[in-house]
Amino acid sequence: DTAVSQTPKYLVTQMGNDKSIKCEQNLGHDTMYWYKQDSKKFLKIMFSYNNKELIINETVPNRFSPKSPDKAHLNLHINSLELGDSAVYFCAAGRTGKGTQYFGPGTRLLVL
């Protein structure tokens, strides 16, 4: 079983559309994260959720909204997509206060 899974793996869409990326973890960890890796390969945290509560929100445009229906899921909804949103988005899961995080395979978003 995959520990952290994301869907879809690839997402190609037009500017202005709204899209969602789903993330699920079966590790039983209480904290989930979203990271963004841009074209220059820099990986940067966007959000973290702990027990369904938003903990970290790193100066991300409010077009991005994380939603955690339960501890095993953290979805990322993006409104009014822009060209600059094209990137690879990684979900991760970990335990509170621990530096070991387990990452999903990534969702490659291309905005045309």
Next chain:
Amino acid sequence: DAKTTQPNSMESNEEEPVHLPCNHSTISGTDYIHWYRQLPSQGPEYVIHGLTSNVNNRMASLAIAEDRKSSTLILHRATLRDAAVYYCILTNSGGSNYKLTFGKGTLLTVNP
């Protein structure tokens, strides 16, 4: 966040040991040293972490300097599958406000 410095790239031959250095001169007493790696087109993968003592696991060894201002990730016998970007990250446990701050990492090339 305390900063780490790594060489941009390193090269190794298959089945030879690889020593990946990391400087972290501003490390605080409670910072853990974590190593992650990212294989091409995959999400980051946890490798190893330590606080003060050297650590070994099935993937690698971590040698930490006595003053903790530097560390070295050791791959005992490099394989082609070890070709990846290796990230040295300082983490501070405690609380739920927790994130991994990725730098540029070291791109390891393994020659057959």
